[in-house]
Amino acid sequence: MLGLKIKDIWSEITPTQRIFLQRSLIAIILWIILDSIISLDNYLTNYVSYGSEYIAQFITSCHPLISKNTIHTNNIIIEKISLSGCNTNIFIGHACNGKAIIYLYTAFIIASVGYSIRKKIIFCVTGIALISISNIFRIVALFIIKRDSPTWFDIAHKNIFQLLMYVIIIALWMLFLNRTTKK
Numbered sequence: 001m002l003g004l005k006i007k008d009i010w011s012e013i014t015p016t017q018r019i020f021l022q023r024s025l026i027a028i029i030l031w032i033i034l035d036s037i038i039s040l041d042n043y044l045t046n047y048v049s050y051g052s053e054y055i056a057q058f059i060t061s062c063h064p065l066i067s068k069n070t071i072h073t074n075n076i077i078i079e080k081i082s083l084s085g086c087n088t089n090i091f092i093g094h095a096c097n098g099k100a101i102i103y104l105y106t107a108f109i110i111a112s113v114g115y116s117i118r119k120k121i122i123f124c125v126t127g128i129a130l131i132s133i134s135n136i137f138r139i140v141a142l143f144i145i146k147r148d149s150p151t152w153f154d155i156a157h158k159n160i161f162q163l164l165m166y167v168i169i170i171a172l173w174m175l176f177l178n179r180t181t182k183k
Contacts, residue, residue: 023111
């Protein structure tokens, strides 16, 4: 029964929409394979952590620093990175590095039908840079919120800034779709 409905839906979408869906699936699978071969988590987490430290030192009156702790439990090595200073400490984990939203953003750009490879590459590189910089400022803002208004930290971390990051991605997608002309 479910298979019949999927076939009905598939037959109703346009060829361009089919190509977009197929490319999206391929892009996501390729990202998963790439991530299993070359783990980007450590690189992205370090980049975001040290970028946050650098920006936080200019914005705050104190000079927060990055510290790394390696924890060995049950034959698993966990590296914890924290931004500490001003009597405040936040942990920056792999979930904070922006990898998932970068994957989502690039999959959409790559899957878009009718745009030149050159424009897709330009928007992927530019978008990844803007998403990464936004993520660094998000972490710095969370550090300041935890320092100045700790009761707001959880809502800012789990709701406000997550929403803000998705708004940034959607704005970048809209910019791509509206500012680029098809081939």
